[in-house]
Amino acid sequence: xxxxxxxxxxxxxxxxxxxxxxxxxxxxxxxxxxxxxxxxxxxxxxxxxxxxxxxxxxxxxxxxxxxxxxxxxxxxxxxxxxxxxxxxxxxxxxxxxxxxxxxxxxxxxxxxxxxxxxxxxxxxxxxxxxxxxxxxxxxxxxxxxxxxxxxxxxxxxxxxxxxxxxxxxxxxxxxxxxxxxxxxxxxxxxxxxxxxxxxxxxxxxxxxxxxxxxxxxxxxxxxxxxxxxxxxxxxxxxxxxxxxxxxxxxxxxxxxxxxxxxxxxxxxxxxxxxxxxxxxxxxxxxxxxxxxxxxxxxxxxxxxxxxxxxxxxxxxxxxxxxxxxxxxxxxxxxxxxxxxxxxxxxxxxxxxxxxxxxxxxxxxxxxxxxxxxxxxxxxxxxxxxxxxxxxxxxxxxxxxxxxxxxxxxxxxxxxxxxxxxxxxxxxxxxxxxxxxxxxxxxxxxxxxxxxxxxxxxxxxxxxxxxxxxxxxxxxxxxxxxxxxxxxxxxxxxxxxxxxxxxxxxxxxxxxxxxxxxxxxxxxxxxxxxxxxxxxxxxxxxxxxxxxxxxxxxxxxxxxxxx
Numbered sequence: 001x002x003x004x005x006x007x008x009x010x011x012x013x014x015x016x017x018x019x020x021x022x023x024x025x026x027x028x029x030x031x032x033x034x035x036x037x038x039x040x041x042x043x044x045x046x047x048x049x050x051x052x053x054x055x056x057x058x059x060x061x062x063x064x065x066x067x068x069x070x071x072x073x074x075x076x077x078x079x080x081x082x083x084x085x086x087x088x089x090x091x092x093x094x095x096x097x098x099x100x101x102x103x104x105x106x107x108x109x110x111x112x113x114x115x116x117x118x119x120x121x122x123x124x125x126x127x128x129x130x131x132x133x134x135x136x137x138x139x140x141x142x143x144x145x146x147x148x149x150x151x152x153x154x155x156x157x158x159x160x161x162x163x164x165x166x167x168x169x170x171x172x173x174x175x176x177x178x179x180x181x182x183x184x185x186x187x188x189x190x191x192x193x194x195x196x197x198x199x200x201x202x203x204x205x206x207x208x209x210x211x212x213x214x215x216x217x218x219x220x221x222x223x224x225x226x227x228x229x230x231x232x233x234x235x236x237x238x239x240x241x242x243x244x245x246x247x248x249x250x251x252x253x254x255x256x257x258x259x260x261x262x263x264x265x266x267x268x269x270x271x272x273x274x275x276x277x278x279x280x281x282x283x284x285x286x287x288x289x290x291x292x293x294x295x296x297x298x299x300x301x302x303x304x305x306x307x308x309x310x311x312x313x314x315x316x317x318x319x320x321x322x323x324x325x326x327x328x329x330x331x332x333x334x335x336x337x338x339x340x341x342x343x344x345x346x347x348x349x350x351x352x353x354x355x356x357x358x359x360x361x362x363x364x365x366x367x368x369x370x371x372x373x374x375x376x377x378x379x380x381x382x383x384x385x386x387x388x389x390x391x392x393x394x395x396x397x398x399x400x401x402x403x404x405x406x407x408x409x410x411x412x413x414x415x416x417x418x419x420x421x422x423x424x425x426x427x428x429x430x431x432x433x434x435x436x437x438x439x440x441x442x443x444x445x446x447x448x449x450x451x452x453x454x455x456x457x458x459x460x461x462x463x464x465x466x467x468x469x470x471x472x473x474x475x476x477x478x479x480x481x482x483x484x485x486x487x488x489x490x491x492x493x494x495x496x497x498x499x500x501x502x503x504x505x506x507x508x509x510x511x512x513x514x515x516x517x518x519x520x521x522x523x524x525x526x527x528x529x530x531x532x533x534x535x536x537x538x539x540x541x542x543x544x545x546x547x548x549x550x551x552x553x554x555x556x557x558x559x560x561x562x
Contacts, residue, residue: 014316021066021315022323026051027199029070029306029324030331034225034339035351036071037298038148039141040080041090042099044339044347045228045332046298047071052328054288054300059318059325061284063277064265066315068306068324069288073355074137074256075299077144081390082249086242096296098246101238103293103300105250110258110286119278125259126401128371131363132378133397136385138358141351148348151177151221159386177222177345184208184349196312201350208346209338223344230336232329233296252394257301261285264302268311305354377404410454414462416470417444417478417538426538442545443472444538447479452486460492473505474545478538480511485519494525510535 029051037047051070058069082102087095113121125133143162147154151174154165184204191200211217218224258281265276281302289300310320331339368375377400384400385393415428418436428446429436438444445466447459467475485493497507509529512520520526526534535541 015319017314017316018319019323021310022320023327024199025068025306025309025315025320026324026327027202028309029068029303030328031201031205031347031350032306032354033071033328034342035347035354036073036076038344038347039073039076039144039351040071040298041083042080042095042298043228044225044342045233045336046099046296048328048332049233049295050292050297050300052325052332053292053295053297054285055321055328056325057288057291058284058302059321061280061287062265062318063274063280063284064269064302065273065317066268066307066310066320067261067265067302068310068321069261069285069302070300070306071298072260072301072303073141073351073358074134074260075253075301077137077141078249078253078256078390078394079299082246082253085249086245096236097239098242099298100236100293100296101242102246102250102253103289103298104238105243105246106254106257106299107286107289107291107293109250109254110282110289112286113254113258114279114282114286117279119262119282121255121258125255125397126374126377126404128367128374128378129381129397129401129404130259131360131367132381132383133385133393134358135360135364135378136382136393137390138355139382140385140390141355141358145348145351145355148223148344149178149181149352150174151223151345158389174221176217176220177343180208180211180217180222180343181345181349183211184346185353188350188353201354204346204350205339205342208343209341212341212343217343218341225340225342225344225347228336228340231333233332236294236296238293249391252391253299255398256394257285257289257299258282260304261302264304264307268307305357373404373407377401406454409449409452411458412447412449412451412455414459414466415446415448416466417446419542424539439542439545441473442476442542443467443470443474444476444478444542446481447477448481450484450486451482451489452484453488456486456489456492459489460496463496474508475500475505476508476510476538476541476545478511479509479513479516480537482516483513485516490519490523490525494523494528497525497528506533508533508535508541510541511537 030048033047033051034044035047037044037050040046047070055069058067062069079099079102083095083098086098113119140159143159143166144156146166147169150170152166152169152172154162154169156162156165184207187204187207188200191198191203212222212224261281262276262278265281269276285301289297292298292300364375364378367378380400381393381397384396388396416438417426418429418433418438419426420433421435421437426444427433427436429438443466445463449455451459463475500507507529509520512534517526520534532544535544
């Protein structure tokens with residue numbers, strides 16, 4: 001179908017819908033982008049640059065129909081932390097160079113990951129850990145902006161030190177600065193409740209600029225953004241000398257950029273739209289960061305809130321992002337002098353309002369109600385950010401995810417299988433079903449998950465405990481839940497079968513997947529067992545055991561082996 005004639009579900013022309021969505025999104029994205037630049041300790045103009053080139057390049061290369069790519073609160077605080085380490089004295093020229101270097105590195109890492117097909121890496125951070133990490137980030141951002149909102153200055157070191165210093169500085173609060181923050185808060189919260197996805201940030205910024213000009217707030221002690229360069233940004237070249245210092249931080253920022261991009265892209269993809277290709281998103285986001293770095297942008301990624309605005313206002317394609325990028329360009333050309341009047345308290349309030357959503361106590365509660373272990377992961381990730389800092393916090397988050405994965409795979413369950421009385425239902429024995437039946441002399445064990453060198457000892461130990469408790473003559477391993485068996489685990493199984501045979505016991509295997517069956521055959525274990533002990537499934541094995549007369553009869557005793 002020709003795109004010019006295609007209609008949206010509501011009957012509007014897609015080009016018109018994208019135009020409206022792009023204009024509406026720009027009213028939300030641009031003020032937030034400027035605010036996030038201040039979070040990173042950068043001039044507000046950097047926020048405009050980030051909402052221009054990265055968004056433009058992603059619109060041309062990305063796979064999502066509506067994803068909006070620019071700065072985000074998480075990326076801003078990560079970038080600010082890294083830049084603060086490299087440019088502790090705030091030298092403007094060095095800061096520009098360091099920002100370009102950091103952003104180029106992030107882009108190159110993303111592009112390299114795309115060519116190496118590393119899109120799956122985004123799945124390494126579990127949802128509970130990401131919840132904890134983002135909550136920590138949200139708390140850090142809010143605390144970082146509160147001094148600007150109150151008109152005070154504190155010597156920043158770490159979260160808890162800054163919190164203490166803020167408490168000491170409260171008596172020096174500027175009433176006029178706080179009033180501007182309250183007015184901005186009322187506008188943002190009020191408009192959002194009365195008119196969801198409204199251009200509330202744009203209205204708040206406009207009111208702040210108007211008040212700053214009309215009442216001449218700067219001479220009265222209300223700090224403002226100050227001079228913003230008008231026109232296109234000048235070329236920013238990275239420095240090779242800074243690569244070694246910035247590379248570790250760039251790796252963490254690249255991972256978070258990709259994670260947020262994939263999460264937002266998948267969250268807003270409709271069923272009738274193309275599936276999000278992780279490696280294509282890596283390439284598009286990486287190219288956006290590389291291009292943006294050369295024109296003064298900070299690290300960028302897909303944003304959930306701004307993408308929600310595009311979708312909610314009827315956006316159908318990346319034409320909406322192209323419109324937003326053009327509005328950013330127009331703002332650089334014509335509105336830059338006006339934006340210099342914007343009070344920093346207004347920007348700080350915008351940051352806080354849109355960063356509070358990162359703090360999700362309800363998510364912690366939901367996780368705890370289901371899984372205590374993952375709740376602990378979320379808490380540790382959050383505390384890691386608060387105690388160690390944001391960049392170290394993301395490392396903690398990744399390590400926790402990997403340790404959690406290793407913990408789960410290292411301790412798989414091994415169930416004793418029984419049969420529901422009067423039914424052909426096999427299930428693990430449990431206190432909920434005390435009357436389930438077993439066969440005298442036959443112990444059916446079902447290990448869960450892939451068996452490999454990390455968990456082989458655990459599974460073998462668990463099986464020995466169960467055999468000692470039940471004292472069977474035949475041990476039947478139901479392998480139907482084992483998708484793969486690694487060499488070390490296989491060797492342990494072969495050695496275990498030999499020991500059982502020496503004790504006068506038999507090992508049977510049932511329900512092997514084609515892959516595991518092939519492995520068992522190559523090892524020679526299949527020949528050792530023969531067709532009598534290598535069976536199609538557990539039901540066939542039970543029938544064979546009964547036919548051989550190993551048990552006098554199928555018992556109905558609730559605990560015949562106890």
